[in-house]
Amino acid sequence: MRDAFTPAWFDAQSAPSLRRPALFAEAFRAAMADLDIEVPRAQAFQARMLWVALPGARLASCFATGARFVRRGGEDTPAGDDARGLILLRPVGGSLPVEQCGRTVLLNDRQGALISLAHPFSYTAVDTVRVDHLLMPSGLAGAEGWTPGLLPLPATDEASLLLLVHYAGAVLQGLIPLQNAQHAALAGGHMRDLARVVFGLGATPVAATASPATAGSGRLAALKAAIAPHLGRRDLGLDMAARLLGVTPRTVQKLFEADGTTFSAHVLACRLEAARAALEARDGPGAERRVAAIAYEAGFGDLSYFNRTFRARFGLTPSAWRRRAGGMAG
Template identity: 30%
Template sequence: MVTPQYPTALSEGSLPARSYVTNRAMTDAPVPFAPLHISTDAFPVHRRLAMWREIYGRTIAKFDIKPINDTPFRAGVTLRSLPGLGVAAGHRSDSHYRMTRELATKSTDNLIFAVVTNGVGIISQRGREATIGVGEALLMSATEPSICTLHSGGRFLTLSVPRDAISPMVVEAGSMLVRPISKHSEALRLLTSYLGIVNEADKLCDPELQRLAVTHIHDLLASALGATQDAAILVEGRGIRSARLRAIMSNIVENLGRRELSITYVALHHSVTPRYIQKLFESEGTTFTEYVLEQRLVQANRMLSDPRFSNRAISDVAFKVGFGDLSYFTRTFRRRFCMTPSDARERARRESDA
């Protein structure tokens, strides 16, 4: 469940490690935040545990791995990295991941924030032990011995962040080590939601976007751990605000087809006021209504351009994405794309036949 300080071992590493890593360019200039996938499914069956121990345990994450039972071992992880942030999401068979004192001395001075997304986790460090279930989280130190046990179909999401980036923002960060954080924590919910949205982006190539993403994640993490008074004020106006807006935008896109989609509907879902949502969109130079309309039009255009929907009536497409008035849909579509819905479908058909 530990997030590696990865990826130098692999970007500089030798075979066989590089041979079993997928979806990441093995170049001298790796793509920022591009996912790196490692899975025992790619290993010879009889060597899965041994190779996972060597490639992931020793080369990347710096811990010993011991299965709990005789069930055939399987594991997989997706890693992403930006300056000031490492993110890992994965699964593994029931097992103990032990960071010895020797291995801990080789680790970067980072704090590890671990969230259990399935199964049960048992973490020991500094003479403390905590059990966390689905949706719960805790903080660990990457430079101290620890044991992380995950069982019952364990899946995890972990963050690795520089200690000196988080400690000044948190009230007694050391006292938060191995202290469970409730799944009902709003800051934790916003953090996991924001990470989900960021992870869906194929690339974060713009340095400014990278910096903002890392800053917002640091803010949300500090809030989940217990930000200092000064940091809490800063975080509320920066990371928390941005995460709420991204979560609201994501919720809107997921519910475009609902006729009852309204600012009141969304406000109730996120336990905020309609005015608060209005202010969030105003900070982006738009409004709730404009955003919903834009997303509905974009989704409609996507469907009209998709051969799978070529037999569906244009009115069906309009109603599918939430429009209740066909003439209003046609008018706004033409204004947005400088063509009618029929023109959009015909253009897609011509391009497909070309």
Template identity: 30%
Template sequence: MPVLKKMLSTDMLPEGLSERQRFMFFAELFEHFSNTGELDPAEDVPFRAAMNSIHVGTTMLGRCDGTFTTVRREKRQVLATNDDRYCLARNTGSRESRVTHRGREFTMRPGSMALLKLDEPFFAADGMNQKRFTNVHLPMATLKALVPDVDNLVARELESGGALSLAMDYSDLLLRHPGAVDEAGFAIANHLMDLAALGLGARRDVAANAQRGGVRAVRLQSVLMILQKRFAEPDFSAQKLAAAAGLSERYVNELLYEAGASFTMRLLELRLRKAAELLAVPAGRRISDIAFDCGFNDLSYFNRCFRRRFGLTPTAARGR
């Protein structure tokens, strides 16, 4: 499944522009970046905006943070894009946002979500001079097949928590670590659809599959990302990994074992691979320093593990 990543920020604009010129320049770029809506800048603070998105087939993950007071999807964008997807949006800002969609006005509190239809206009405003939100665009036909009465949930505030919040947390995580999408784009799109369907009230048979697939897969991905980031900590343990992921240690061990290797095996493999990478640098640092920096507390243990894993000693591996 094709993956496309986009970024846009006011930091990319030329220097020396007036505030009006900066916004007009950005608005033109934004129309090419994502022709899903328009922004109205705040008048009491300098204009600033940053957004990025990941497109996996027809599924899109995106987030936006900027000093604007309203977000609008006009009829012209609806006609120009012919977009037949739902938009699951979460207010990640600190203030309430008022939304008008399908003739209904409702409030999105911080952390809450809403389901919007991109084939109809919408308008979001709250008078504040900053907006921050995350959104996921999902194919309409697929979601309707999984949740037949999903249209009843459009244009109303959806409480935070459960599978919907997990879907948005997963999206935020991937937007911060977009490299993970390159390796598993198709699976990620499926997991997001599973979570959205589960959170929106999927049919009983669909919900069972989503619970087994989407939720566990997303939690496993989160666990693996934490492990990848913290494996070099000398005292890192399964207990600390579980605490960082907000899960029980038993559940984390089950996830890792189901995925093919225990916590201990994964931790050792990550440390040894990092050590091998550092040893490959000719005339680099001392072997003992490399071992300790990769999380090993005992040099003799490191030497034994390294030789067993790669078939040669750390000294022999130097510069290879």
């Protein structure tokens, strides 16, 4: 049985082709909200989704080839739905046309918009587009005076959206472990607070109820998730990390200091772990590469420094580690 607050996968590939749209619609309703899924050809339909439900916030990242997501109004809207609910949409890898209240907005790659469950809406995902969703079932504090409808993200606040995206991504990837209901509630509150900042709805009230350590751990997890794809770059430094998260370099330093380490120590540890895994590989990436190539791909620009730090961490030189790993595997 799936643990509470653990991200879950849905993949329609294993289902009979004619049943895939209905099964995906059922899964999406359970994960997000009551929407219909319209597809031009059921036989060609493919869909997969990663999602997690938290108190006050639900996340879903999904691919659905050529699907049109439709929220119907009037008598078709279930009586139990909360009309205050809001969904933040963000396409990745292409554009996403969104329609609500007679207004159409074309969201380009990695742009965001806020839509309301109180009125009908639709959006259509093309083959190559991933659509990220953040549902806030009870709306957002500060949005009471907002007329429900389509609200595109101000272009000037892309940094705040990036911070929200990295935090949400860390939750979906399990980089922020949610071990109990309190952790899940804090994570949901953090995402709601970030969404309020993104759309200019005021300061973050939940942060005042969370301890500084808990709030800081969430931001640190988001930061680690943001820099992880860039660990192989030798120009990765404080300035780049700060730009990825939309904060100052000093903020990056303080987040790591509160965790009892430093930015440089974290990057070094991650690079050494990546090199160690590559040295142990018997097939695939790293199996036939020279030690120097593995070091450079892990982000090291100085081979002697790599050899020295690797030995200090693991007790053997990289070459000796590879020989030992090969002997153990045999």
